[in-house]
Structure formats: structure tokens, C-alpha cells
Amino acid sequence: NAGVTQTPKFRVLKTGQSMTLLCAQDMNHEYMYWYRQDPGMGLRLIHYSVGEGTTAKGEVPDGYNVSRLKKQNFLLGLESAAPSQTSVYFCASSQGAEAFFGQGTRLTVV
Amino acid sequence: DQQVKQNSPSLSVQEGRISILNCDYTNSMFDYFLWYKKYPAEGPTFLISISSIKDKNEDGRFTVFLNKSAKHLSLHIVPSQPGDSAVYFCAPSIQGAQKLVFGQGTRLTINP
Numbered sequence: 001n002a003g004v005t006q007t008p009k010f011r012v013l014k015t016g017q018s019m020t021l022l023c024a025q026d027m028n029h030e031y032m033y034w035y036r037q038d039p040g041m042g043l044r045l046i047h048y049s050v051g052e053g054t055t056a057k058g059e060v061p062d063g064y065n066v067s068r069l070k071k072q073n074f075l076l077g078l079e080s081a082a083p084s085q086t087s088v089y090f091c092a093s094s095q096g097a098e099a100f101f102g103q104g105t106r107l108t109v110v
Numbered sequence: 111d112q113q114v115k116q117n118s119p120s121l122s123v124q125e126g127r128i129s130i131l132n133c134d135y136t137n138s139m140f141d142y143f144l145w146y147k148k149y150p151a152e153g154p155t156f157l158i159s160i161s162s163i164k165d166k167n168e169d170g171r172f173t174v175f176l177n178k179s180a181k182h183l184s185l186h187i188v189p190s191q192p193g194d195s196a197v198y199f200c201a202p203s204i205q206g207a208q209k210l211v212f213g214q215g216t217r218l219t220i221n222p
Contacts, residue, residue: 004153031208040119042214043154043199050208059211090153092210097142097203099210101153 002026006091006102013081013109021076021105023091031094032074033058034066036087037104043090049074081109113137114202116213124221129187131216133200136181140202145174145185148197148215157198158185190220 007022023032034046035058045058049068063085065077074093078085086109092099115134123129133143141162146154160167160174160183167174173186183202187194197215 033210035212040214042116043212045209045211048209056209058209092153094208094210097144097159097205097210098156099201101155103153104151 004091004093004100004102006089006105008105009103010106011108013078013107015081015083015109017081018077018079019081019107020078021089021091021107023074023076023093023102025072025074025091025093025100027093027095027100028071029093029095029100030071031099032068033092033094033099034064034074034076035090035092036060037090038087046076046089083109085109113140114200114211114213116198116200116216118216119214120217120219122219122221123190125192126189129185129190129194129218129220131185131187131198131200131218133183133185133202133213134181135183135202137202137204138181139204142203142205143174143176143183144201144203144210145172146199146201146212148199154199187218190218192220192222194218195220 004025033048035043047066052071089105091102144159145157147157148154176183200213
């Protein structure tokens with residue numbers, strides 16, 4: 001019973017490099033989310049999706065893009081990584097109010 | 111525009127005593143409130159919730175209180191146990207809107 005799986009778990013990027021974080025859920029949930037967690041800032045919503053083929057901006061969308069081509073997957077892209085994007089990223093999915101989270105991806109941009 | 115505030119970044123409580131975590135919100139449209147618990151190196155997990163039609167919801171050692179007029183909710187843990195040491199996030203939501211926002215979190219430490 002995998003739930004929400006994030007890939008990779010750790011990554012170090014150089015400034016200007018690009019990468020994609022993958023989130024996969026096996027619960028057939030309609031809604032998926034990407035958050036970042038920074039010290040003292042809590043969990044801030046980057047982008048979210050209310051169904052396959054849809055995406056919407058959250059609180060801190062700048063510098064990120066997302067795609068939801070398949071219901072079970074939600075991709076978060078960084079086109080040109082910046083040190084300010086050093087953070088722990090969490091993906092979540094939900095069908096009702098309760099959200100289920102992945103284990104997180106620790107990203108460092110140097 | 112911070113719609114959710116947890117004003118205590120940290121809280122230290124003696125084992126066996128009551129822990130009280132607070133959360134304030136500004137958006138009167140919020141009608142469903144959740145608390146999540148997070149251990150280091152893990153994702154948050156759902157703990158307890160309350161609908162705006164209630165003012166109290168209890169689940170074992172955990173009780174959430176909602177004061178709609180004050181736009182305030184609190185999580186009570188009694189008795190507190192060492193395994194309760196974690197970061198707690200409140201997450202108010204609007205049912206049907208599916209946009210889940212979180213407070214800054216409160217780090218609870220239970221001392222033996």
C-alpha cells in the first residue's frame with residue numbers, strides 16, 4: 001500500500017539547472033498538491049490540481065511549473081533553479097478534506 | 111496575506127500534563143478545520159478535524175475546540191506523551207474548494 005510516493009528523496013542542483021520532481025499516488029484521488037516547507041514558514045502551497053489535465057497556482061508559484069497529464073501523477077518542474085528554492089518539497093493527494101502526504105524531497109540549490 | 115497563524119513556534123510540556131496548541135484564522139469562509147502532525151524526515155499525517163457546525167471534537171487523548179466568533183481553534187492533548195513530540199500544523203479549509211492552506215506549525219516537545 002504505497003499511498004503517495006515522491007521521487008527523488010534528495011537532490012543537489014547547481015544554480016540555473018533544471019529538474020522535475022515526480023509525485024505518484026495510487027489512491028485514485030482527484031486532488032493533488034505541491035508544498036514547500038521552510039523553517040518558520042510552515043507548509044506553503046506552490047501549485048495544485050483538482051483533476052487530470054488541470055493545474056492552479058497556490059501561494060508561492062513563481063519559479064515552478066506543474067503538469068497533471070495522468071490522474072495518478074503530478075510533476076513539479078524547476079526550469080532554472082535558484083538558491084531560494086532550497087527547501088523540502090511535499091506532495092499530497094486528497095479526495096475529501098483529509099490530505100495524504102509523501103515523504104518529502106530535500107532539494108539543495110548551490 | 112497570511113490567513114492562518116500559529117503564533118507559538120514552539121511549546122515544551124511535561125509528560126502527563128496537558129498540551130494546548132493554538133491557531134487563528136482570518137477567512138470567515140473556512141468551514142472545516144484539520145490538524146496534522148509531522149515527525150522529522152516524514153510527511154505530515156492527519157490527526158483530527160472539526161466541522162464549523164461543531165465547537166468540539168474529541169478522539170482519545172486529542173480534542174479540538176473551535177470558536178467561530180473569535181476565529182480561533184485549539185488542539186488539546188491530555189495526557190501528553192513523549193511520542194507526541196512533533197510539529198503540529200493547523201489547516202483550515204473551505205469544503206469543496208480543495209485548496210488546503212497550513213499554518214506555520216508549532217513544535218511540541220514533551221519532556222519525561
